[in-house]
Structure formats: structure tokens, C-alpha cells
Amino acid sequence: MDYGVGFLNYKGCWDDAAFAEEHGFATAGFVDSPLLTGDPFVCMGLAAQATQRIRLGTFLAIPSLRVAPTTASAIATVNGLAPGRTFLSLGTGYTARDTFGLSPLAASRVRDYALECRGLLDGEEVIHRYGDAERAIRFRHLEGLSTDTRTRIPIYIAGDGPKALRAAGEAGEGLILTLKNADAMGNAPAVCAAAIAAAGAAAEAVGRDFSGAYVIWSTVVCVLEPGEPATSARALEQVGAAAMMAFHSYACHPEIGEYLPPAIRDRLDTYEREVLSRLGVDRPRLYQEVHAGHLSHMLDGEAAVLTEEVVRMTALIGTAEEIATQLVALEAAGLCNVSFWIPPAVTRSVIADVAEQVMPRVSALSAAAD
Numbered sequence: 001m002d003y004g005v006g007f008l009n010y011k012g013c014w015d016d017a018a019f020a021e022e023h024g025f026a027t028a029g030f031v032d033s034p035l036l037t038g039d040p041f042v043c044m045g046l047a048a049q050a051t052q053r054i055r056l057g058t059f060l061a062i063p064s065l066r067v068a069p070t071t072a073s074a075i076a077t078v079n080g081l082a083p084g085r086t087f088l089s090l091g092t093g094y095t096a097r098d099t100f101g102l103s104p105l106a107a108s109r110v111r112d113y114a115l116e117c118r119g120l121l122d123g124e125e126v127i128h129r130y131g132d133a134e135r136a137i138r139f140r141h142l143e144g145l146s147t148d149t150r151t152r153i154p155i156y157i158a159g160d161g162p163k164a165l166r167a168a169g170e171a172g173e174g175l176i177l178t179l180k181n182a183d184a185m186g187n188a189p190a191v192c193a194a195a196i197a198a199a200g201a202a203a204e205a206v207g208r209d210f211s212g213a214y215v216i217w218s219t220v221v222c223v224l225e226p227g228e229p230a231t232s233a234r235a236l237e238q239v240g241a242a243a244m245m246a247f248h249s250y251a252c253h254p255e256i257g258e259y260l261p262p263a264i265r266d267r268l269d270t271y272e273r274e275v276l277s278r279l280g281v282d283r284p285r286l287y288q289e290v291h292a293g294h295l296s297h298m299l300d301g302e303a304a305v306l307t308e309e310v311v312r313m314t315a316l317i318g319t320a321e322e323i324a325t326q327l328v329a330l331e332a333a334g335l336c337n338v339s340f341w342i343p344p345a346v347t348r349s350v351i352a353d354v355a356e357q358v359m360p361r362v363s364a365l366s367a368a369a370d
Helices: 013-022 040-049 067-081 107-122 164-172 186-205 233-241 245-250 253-258 269-275 283-288 308-314 320-334 345-370
Strands: 002-007 028-032 054-057 084-092 126-130 134-139 155-158 174-177 213-217 219-225 316-318 337-341
Touching: 002 345, 013 028, 013 040, 013 345, 028 040, 028 337, 040 067, 054 067, 067 084, 067 107, 084 107, 084 174, 084 245, 107 126, 107 155, 107 164, 126 245, 126 316, 155 164, 155 213, 164 174, 164 186, 164 269, 174 186, 186 213, 186 320, 219 233, 219 245, 219 320, 219 345, 233 308, 233 345, 245 269, 245 283, 308 316, 320 345
Parallel strands: 002 028, 002 337, 028 054, 054 084, 084 155, 155 174, 174 213, 213 337, 219 316
Antiparallel strands: 126 134
């Protein structure tokens, strides 16, 4: 198993990608959420020039934000700067669509988009649909001048639900999981294994082999000091914004409230009182406000919402030994990479914590298990 970092496309994130590379991280992913962050491909281009080995990719590109040929050309341009070091990850959209007031895309659309990008990147002719028009297209870039499609760019698809897992199996070379339906410090390995099996079954059904798929867990991390609670100020600075994501989803889609885990459902009234009632916008416009701190910082009142149980079920949080033990179990379940979203203000300190405290323990436990 290797390690990755997810970036929110802030100024200087390309230098933090170089810092991650120096500390043994294998991947750097750049978010695609235009109403919240900077452009992923601009930041990837700068990261390509600042690094030597780390792999760079979207984390995640959303099909509704640009047509497939534009996305394929953009990642091929980055691949020209960092040959063989890029990947294209696609998803149905969370904040990238929620902040527009829109629901996630259908998984079948992500599948079809991935197949169109795959064909173009492989030098094939594909059918491109725009409105009612359908046209056969292919890349006509001058070889070597601006893009690189000679070194393969793998395409990964994100999904946790049945339809998205099927799309990943039918069109992806890798799978990105949030394990949002799992307890991060509990049954995550079993949920991970089941998701991989579901994607694999979907691949087999269409004659594809998913056995070598690159499986990533997209999560957050905090290495606790002995006796430190998961709700300490330091811990919440690192993982609190991510622990609030289910509440943000509820604010935009209140119909999901009854399906949330009891530990989160029990805090919805507190969220309504301490956060939503203070935002100063009508309910139909909450989508403009609730994601403002997405994976970056907590909004006023959010710390009062979170409990020890909620934080531990939504984040990879514990002592270095506890985290390493869980990662080894996830590796045994088929996980290839764990990628951490880190608030910009603490990016380097968290990278250092993982490199110095977690990585050596995972290596030692894995070696002992072998």
C-alpha cells in the first residue's frame, strides 16, 4: 500500500506536493470544485514542474464541468509535463455539484464519460455527443508538441454505492472509495473488500479483468497523542471539516436524514440550532453556504455538533498504532493507496506525522504478517 494527498488547489499546493514526495507519498490528487477552489489542471501543471516522482491526477474530475475531450486533452497536457506520472479520476460530484444546487450525476454518465476519455487517450475514434448532435472525433494534436498520450494515463472511477461501483468495474482501471457507509476505525476493511468484489463482478460481467485495479481510500487522518480525545482542538482542526460532510449533505438534501447513522442523526437538531440557523440565508440557498469550509476549516458552531463517536466513525483517527493496524487490515482487504485530505494550514505537519509515525508502523506490521 502507498500513500497520497488530496489538495484543495490553493496557492503553493504544488510546493506541498513536492514536500509530500520528499516524505514518501506516491500520489497527489487535485479537487475539481470550481465554486470552492482553484483550477485542478493549473495546479497539476505547476506540481508537475515542482516534482520528480509523485503521480498527479484529478481527485475527482466531474463530467458535467467540461466535455470529455477537454478533460482528456487537459490530463494529456499534464502528462506531457510529467510523462507516465498522471491519472484521471472521475466522480458523480459532491461539492462540485452541491454548490450549484444540483444533485450528483448518474453513474452511467460517469461510465460513458470515462469510456470516451479512454478512447481518445488511446488514440481511437469515439462518438462525441453534444446536445442532439453525434459526431465521430479523435485527437489531432501534433505529436509531442503539447500533449503525451504515448505513456498510458489510467482512469479511476469513484463510488461507494452499487451503481457507481458497477460503473467503476465497467469502465475504470481503478476504484476510489470514501467508505462513507463504513465506520472508519471499525468495519472499514470489510466494507472495502465488499466494494472491490462488487466492482470486480461488474467488470467480469462485461468481459473485463478488474483484478489489478488500483484501489484508493479517500479520507482524512489525525495521529492522536496518548490520551488525546478525538474532539480536541488539534484533532478537529485536522479532521473536523471532513467529519461534518454528512451534515452538509443533509443540509442540501434533508430527505437523507432518516438514512444517516444514529450517531449523526442524533446530532441533526444541534446542527440546525448551532449552525444552519445562524447562516443568514433561506433554506433553498443553504447549498451556497454549508460547504464553505469543505475539507478546509470548520464553520462557526460546527465544533459543537461533533462528538467523539462521530469523529471516530468518519475519520482515520487514533494513535499511530491504531491507525497502522487499521491500514494493514485495509491492505489485506485489497486497498492499494490511502489518500488524505488535509486542511491547507496544517498540510506539512500532517504529512510529517504520517511519514514519521504511521508509515514505519504499517511497514513493520505488514512484514510481521507476511
